[in-house]
Amino acid sequence: MNLLRQLANNQLKALSLVVLLSIASALLTLGVIAFIQHKLLNTNNLTSTVMWQFLLLLVALLTIATWAQVALHKLGHQFVYLKRCQLIKQLINTDIEQVDNIGSARLLASLSTDIRNVTVGFVHLPQLIYGIVLSIAAMTYLAFLSFPLFAISLIILSLTGLIGFGLVGKITFHIRQVREYDDRLYKDYQAIIDGRKELALNPSKAKRYFEEEFDPNAQHYRNQITQADTYNGFAANMANTLILALVGMNYFAALGLHWASLEVASAFALVILFMRAPLMTAIASLPTLVTANISIKKLESLSLNKNAEFISQQTKHHPFKTLSLKQVTYQYKAHSADKPFQVGPIDFSVQQGEILFIVGGNGSGKSTFARLLTGLYRPHSGEIILNSETVKAEQWPIYRLQFSAVFSDYYLFHQIADSYGNNIDDDIIDEWLTYLEMIHKVSHQNGHLSDTRYSQGQRKRLALLMAVMEQRGCILLDEWAADQDPRFRKFFYRKLLPRLKERGVTLIAITHDDKYFDTADRVFKMDMGKLNELNISEPQQNHSIFSHIIS
Template identity: 30%
Template sequence: MKNNVSENSNSQLIPLKPLIGYSLLAIISGLSGFAFITIINKIISNSITATETQPMQNYLYMFAGTIVIFFVSRRWLAGGVIKLSQKIYWDIRKDVIKLILKAPYRKLQEYKEEVYATLTTDVNHVSNASLMVITFFSSIILIAACLVYMAFLSLKLLGVSTVVIALGVLIYALRSKSSNTQIKEVRELEKTFITIFNSILNGAKEININADKGTQIYDQRLMKVATTGETKYVTALLKYLNSEIISQILFYGLITFILVFSGTVFQTPIATKVSFTFVLLYLMGPIVSVMTIIPVMNRATVSLKKMNKLKEDLAKIEKPQNVSHKGQYKDFSDLKIRNYAFSFGENQFSVGPINFDIKRNEVVFIYGGNGEGKTTFINTILNLYNLDNGEAYIDGKLVPLKELEKIKNLFAPVFSDFYLFDAFYGIADVDYDKVNKYLKLFELEGKVQIKDGYFSTTNLSTGQRKRMALINVLLEDRPIIVLDEWAADQDPYFRHKFYTEIIATIVRDEDKTIIAITHDDRYYNTADTLLKMEYGKLEKTNISELAEIF
């Protein structure tokens, strides 16, 4: 699986076969435009020299044929490029999201802002550039054809024109270097902007209570990024614009020279001067197109490098896939964890070594102060964090550290910072009888309806949304339910119902095992095993010794 993803992520951005076809259409389109200008030139030249040999009706047929070829090729080309650009746009997004789905949780947190920037800014830059690639290529073909025709008209004038055009290209290229640097800097600012935006979005409640927080974030951080980004981007594009204007001035100077001085200097006939000038004026359009597209291509190049770097990084950290082991330990009797240890880094908080036993249908409560490592421990047994050391035994059979992904399918969690999806995703066959049973048990009848697997609403209170999340994990039908402060957002009545009725129902009727982090000490006596987390260590507590609490 990993190899397949890596190959996909490094595959060609633009499919080769369509690119060849569109390139041929671009050549036909460009040459038809060139044919049109050639016919006009021929008519003008013959009119000036009074050597008309073709009846005007023949030119009409030529014009009609050229226009039809141009229209058909241009229409097919434009339609194809639009389809291709959208395919590129969505394929890039799909590739990145596939890699995200396969990336380890903890590592993925480091790439959140980069992922947002890629899926918004970078993808748009690349898809916009892909729309212009064929136009760029078509313009190059047209420029080449015009230069060949200009050589046929006058080699001397072509030589002068080539020097002027080369000078314009050189000025444009030299000035573009600093513009490209600024475009890269603007791309980096996009990542910072998204970080600030997320802080505003995620901290909306706090900002609503204290508006000064939002004002300070906006004034001191957002405005700085926005002003810097705007200034750099405008400066970069103005440099491109100035270079373009300089090139056009050189172009107009060239035309002036040809019309005013070439007859004296090179003894160029008037018909040749007119034809040559007409071709030059026609050539200005493709040259301006090329110069206009170059900044877009440069932005796309910067974005493409960022995207490829992100895809390579995500592919490197891709977690191993063990789909074949799904349900392997579903009928387990006991799970033993030995010497589990995890650290956030040298001289940083760590948990372990932890030894932990749980039997089927057991209810285990874990308590302890804030910051003692309870949630970190849960994340380690769920294999969201890669352990530094440890092994597990299921029914006495060793599952070594490198194969712990195998036992992930034992667990179905509801996190303290859970996310409620809008449907029963990941469940092949939804048992709607069970859904209705759970809705009644969790007192959500009339508040949420289920249609085609989707919830009628997720706009519920936090406690009600947690109930829906628990219903979802029950339908996943995994043997161990993991709850992180699940009851903290329930009202007193339902909290009491959860500990005294719902837990027993889940264990008895659904054949489940429960591991729950909780601070509700008045209900500790409903657990079979009570564990205390302190300084990253897990110790068993004798429930009978805490009788005075209950």
């Protein structure tokens, strides 16, 4: 079972202690039954000393049983906490390309549903361990009382286990299907939330999406979980019926076939009936444990980066002097018979402190080039040369530290931090908030913005603030000025970019603002995955260049 295997691999000593406590609890339980049979049912020995002994035995049972369950709960929840932290660190260290291939809906399903399933599995794990340990200890005690009656009990319980094993296989199949439909439902949730404006404007479209996409997945989920619960309910009722049948068969064998005395048959009945509740609880916990096992496999199937530690930036990282791309290519995976889109081969170079503009039509490869340049995508061929040294595979996380960026699909965090994750001096933040005309809109305290719910243009200004505060050598801006009003757009090109350049910051902007091409040191055009430098030596050529791009 993957759940126990992973727990044993990570905390073997703690798990061994829990198992020993469970064994002690089961033995004490049988000790209580044996004490009742041999002491309390003997009217000649009913003294106050016997009752004190019985009370001490009950206190010991309560202490050990509670200790075992609490220890396993703590162990399980600690494992889930460490697993959740490990997954987040692995996700952060995983290449963007792999994260995109997995999909946000599947990731959210794993980080929420699968982690929750594992947590619930650990909550029910003590019941399973206690039921198994108690059953083994009880069967050993029954074998000591009467081997013929033990043989009958073993046959009936083995038959129960065999049928139950087949039912568990069916339960596992249906729960695995449930988990697959979980992924689809999360995808539907994301589509409905992200497309809420479009659906609100078109109720008929919303109805069609509900009927064609969401409702079939929800129905399949309902059908599969119903089948799993049906098999589990049958397994529990079958086990209950066979255990009661076992009591009757033992009495028949003891009294009708004279295999044992009434006293032994009564002891058998007492032990078996006492086993009934833990066994039923253990069987009832099987679906949650099967679900947790499937969720563990789902988490492993994400193929995230194995490194569960943050990248440490131990020394000060200096801005690059030169950066070059030599015959770099990147090709998307084909999802149909069409030829997959390829960016490159690209030959590109930039010097520290330059302002470069990248222009091109929609779908020309600009955003892919931006991700290649910043190291978020790894080239399929060619090489990236940083300060005359080729960037090797193991150096990609360090290479990315050269860049800050505001992508078109950026996320605005509340934290304001430098390149090392430390807080920035308040005066510096206030200076840039004033410069970005946001000082009267937003406040900050202890390195956190007071709010991020602003217009798209204002949010982009705050995103640029974050990028500047990181104090990296190069800032990449993807269509940053597109959401700014004309006045601030002019300010951005005529004042803001030159100010950053004066500080030695390299600026690479993806833009369509041909009016401001003269701000750039060089302009590159991306067309059908090919990157070419344009001649902007004459300011009057800007309009013709942009017209050529559009055409």
